[in-house]
Amino acid sequence: MPTIRKTITLNDTQDAWIKRQIARGAFTNDSEYIRDLVRRDQEGQAKLAGLKQAIAEGLESGVSEKSLDAIWGEAEARAETAGA
Template identity: 55%
Template sequence: MGTVRKTITVTEKQDDWIKEQISKGDFTNESEYIRSLIRREQRNNSQFLNLKSKIDKGLESGLSSKTVEEIWNAGKKRFEENQKRENA
């Protein structure tokens, strides 16, 4: 994968923050820090779009005839099953 050189402008406070992250040893240089922010934003955006899609699907499905307790118990069961799968 190729790289593209970018020039950005940050405030002094932001520059101090970036330098602090590097001095703590979390990153080796400014580019590495900025790339990590971009990767995190990409993950967050992907998670947001996934959640938005699920909310839209729920809204499109209409009203449920189930009680709040039935919905809660079904969600709890699904959560516990997912936890078991992840820990297996």
């Protein structure tokens, strides 16, 4: 994958933070740290989009005729199945 060089401006506190992350061995250089932040942001945005979609589907589905206990029981059963 081709790379693109970017120039960013940080304040002293932000630069010191990145340097500490590199010094503790979490990253090998500034670019690796920034790429990690971008990847985590992309993952977070994807999860957020999924949650928003689920909320929209829930709202569109209308009011359920089931009791709260029945809904909770179904959710627990799905969680057990998913964990198995």
